[in-house]
Amino acid sequence: MSEQLPVPTSVDGIPVVARPRMTVIGTGYLGATHAVCMAALGFDVLGVDVDAAKIARLSAGEVPFFEPGLQAMLVDALASGRLRFTQDYAEAGEFGDVHFVCVGTPQRKDSQAADLSYVYAAVDALAPHLTRRALVVGKSTVQIGTAQALTERLHATAPAGTDIELAWNPEFLREGYAVQDTLAPDRLVFGTTSAWASAQLAAAFRPVLDRGTPLVECDLATAELVKVAANSFLATKISYINAMAEVCEVTGADVNLLAKALSFDDRIGGRFLKPGLGFGGGCLPKDIRAFAARAEELGVGQAVAFLHEVDAINVRRRKRTVDLVRELAGGSLAGVRVAALGAAFKPNSDDIRDAPALDVARMLHEEGAIVQVYDPEAMDNARRTYPELTYAESMPAALHGADVVALLTEWSQFRTADPEMMGWLVAHRRIVDGRHALDADAYRAAGWDYRALGRPLLPRTVELTASAADEVDLATALAIAEDALAATR
Numbered sequence: 001m002s003e004q005l006p007v008p009t010s011v012d013g014i015p016v017v018a019r020p021r022m023t024v025i026g027t028g029y030l031g032a033t034h035a036v037c038m039a040a041l042g043f044d045v046l047g048v049d050v051d052a053a054k055i056a057r058l059s060a061g062e063v064p065f066f067e068p069g070l071q072a073m074l075v076d077a078l079a080s081g082r083l084r085f086t087q088d089y090a091e092a093g094e095f096g097d098v099h100f101v102c103v104g105t106p107q108r109k110d111s112q113a114a115d116l117s118y119v120y121a122a123v124d125a126l127a128p129h130l131t132r133r134a135l136v137v138g139k140s141t142v143q144i145g146t147a148q149a150l151t152e153r154l155h156a157t158a159p160a161g162t163d164i165e166l167a168w169n170p171e172f173l174r175e176g177y178a179v180q181d182t183l184a185p186d187r188l189v190f191g192t193t194s195a196w197a198s199a200q201l202a203a204a205f206r207p208v209l210d211r212g213t214p215l216v217e218c219d220l221a222t223a224e225l226v227k228v229a230a231n232s233f234l235a236t237k238i239s240y241i242n243a244m245a246e247v248c249e250v251t252g253a254d255v256n257l258l259a260k261a262l263s264f265d266d267r268i269g270g271r272f273l274k275p276g277l278g279f280g281g282g283c284l285p286k287d288i289r290a291f292a293a294r295a296e297e298l299g300v301g302q303a304v305a306f307l308h309e310v311d312a313i314n315v316r317r318r319k320r321t322v323d324l325v326r327e328l329a330g331g332s333l334a335g336v337r338v339a340a341l342g343a344a345f346k347p348n349s350d351d352i353r354d355a356p357a358l359d360v361a362r363m364l365h366e367e368g369a370i371v372q373v374y375d376p377e378a379m380d381n382a383r384r385t386y387p388e389l390t391y392a393e394s395m396p397a398a399l400h401g402a403d404v405v406a407l408l409t410e411w412s413q414f415r416t417a418d419p420e421m422m423g424w425l426v427a428h429r430r431i432v433d434g435r436h437a438l439d440a441d442a443y444r445a446a447g448w449d450y451r452a453l454g455r456p457l458l459p460r461t462v463e464l465t466a467s468a469a470d471e472v473d474l475a476t477a478l479a480i481a482e483d484a485l486a487a488t489r
């Protein structure tokens with residue numbers, strides 16, 4: 001264990017549990033990662049979910065989704081005896097000193113707002129079992145005002161009443177790097193309403209704080225807002241460069257050269273300035289929509305009205321990618337065989353929520369194309385959600401006989417594939433690089449008709465720098481996670 005910050009034994013006469021027992025309520029991408037990492041850091045953790053199948057798989061040592069590094073850590077944590085899973089809220093109430101709420105907050109079906117019903121249901125299920133002082137910590141991404149409403153609900157329904165405090169600790173992890181981001185985050189944000197809650201939360205994150213992780217302590221509303229503000233900024237940056245791509249398309253300019261030139265300006269920076277098919281996943285799209293909807297309710301809709309345009313630019317990129325495939329196919333997609341490389345919303349994840357790749361595949365299919373989808377990890381999820389699409393068992397099988405290839409998720413196996421060998425498999429050497437991830441010169445040299453959004457017909461190959469490409473080497477990410485764990489031993 002590295003040098004520890006002192007944790008007070010009590011604040012204002014209220015005891016602080018130095019090594020709190022934790023529950024993690026909702027064991028999806030966020031919750032399962034958080035539960036496993038907290039157990040790896042030495043805490044006793046109980047994961048809680050209403051999904052019996054998920055609880056069974058986690059209890060059997062099987063991570064129900066793809067997240068690099070997590071599987072081995074789950075097995076170790078279960079073997080250590082520090083991690084268990086349950087569906088039983090009574091057990092959770094009895095066990096926990098700190099309860100992390102990590103349930104989903106998807107977009108509502110009938111509006112752009114967030115569906116907070118899972119958060120309320122989780123807190124309502126837990127509250128009757130809170131018979132002694134405890135800290136409930138929201139980690140889900142929620143709209144401003146939710147924490148206040150939950151506090152009132154807890155105080156009204158928990159037997160321990162106002163001895164139950166609520167804090168908000170927004171989560172910034174990125175799927176694909178979730179282990180690293182949990183063990184060694186770039187910052188922690190604690191939204192609390194008392195010195196005790198702040199000290200108790202610090203005790204729960206002591207190994208992470210001991211690494212020197214920056215901590216921002218604030219009120220509940222700021223903590224709620226930080227997360228949606230961060231996601232709005234990132235989404236805006238992506239849509240900004242994609243808006244520039246639209247301008248490039250009518251002027252003959254090259255958006256990759258533009259992005260590279262902009263990235264040398266320290267005030268702008270290259271991260272998230274990568275043009276292409278745009279953002280997707282279970283966070284950015286629904287978070288900016290929910291933020292705009294909540295701002296309207298609060299009477300400050302105008303302040304974030306630009307988010308509607310950010311969203312619209314992003315969605316237009318998907319349609320424009322279909323246009324490019326159609327153009328390459330000669331004007332019609334009917335009967336055209338398309339190899340769709342990628343289904344996950346980004347590489348190193350099997351998450352297909354609002355995945356641009358599958359949206360494009362679906363639109364191609366609706367226009368009559370014969371689409372073969374292949375993704376290294378997201379096939380099962382994609383098959384379940386889009387059964388109307390056809391799935392290939394391998395990358396070569398997807399490419400076999402294709403009239404057009406569409407790179408839709410930049411997995412490394414797609415990025416590093418040999419254009420010449422790919423060319424042997426396809427019927428026509430035509431490729432749409434939806435992610436600006438390929439070496440245009442190498443493809444053209446191998447006889448491919450190469451097209452990418454916002455780039456002229458004969459673009460010059462430009463290497464977006466590591467920062468401009470916003471990519472972290474996976475091995476480096478896992479090494480950082482390992483280092484964070486080693487520091488606690």
Ligand SMILES: NC(=O)c1ccc[n+]([C@@H]2O[C@H](COP(=O)([O-])OP(=O)(O)OC[C@H]3O[C@@H](n4cnc5c(N)ncnc54)[C@H](O)[C@@H]3O)[C@@H](O)[C@H]2O)c1
Pocket residue numbers: 025026027028029030031048049050051054102103104105118121122125139140141142171172173174175282283
């Ligand atoms: N996935 C990410 O990368 C990420 C990053 C930061 C923040 N977030 C936020 O974290 C939250 C969770 O996201 P996720 O991606 O893990 O979602 P998810 O859908 O993968 O997981 C949610 C889990 O909550 C469970 N659940 C639903 N109702 C429940 C209840 N009443 N009691 C117990 N469990 C319940 C579901 O069964 C599911 O396992 C969201 O608010 C999201 O915006 C996610």
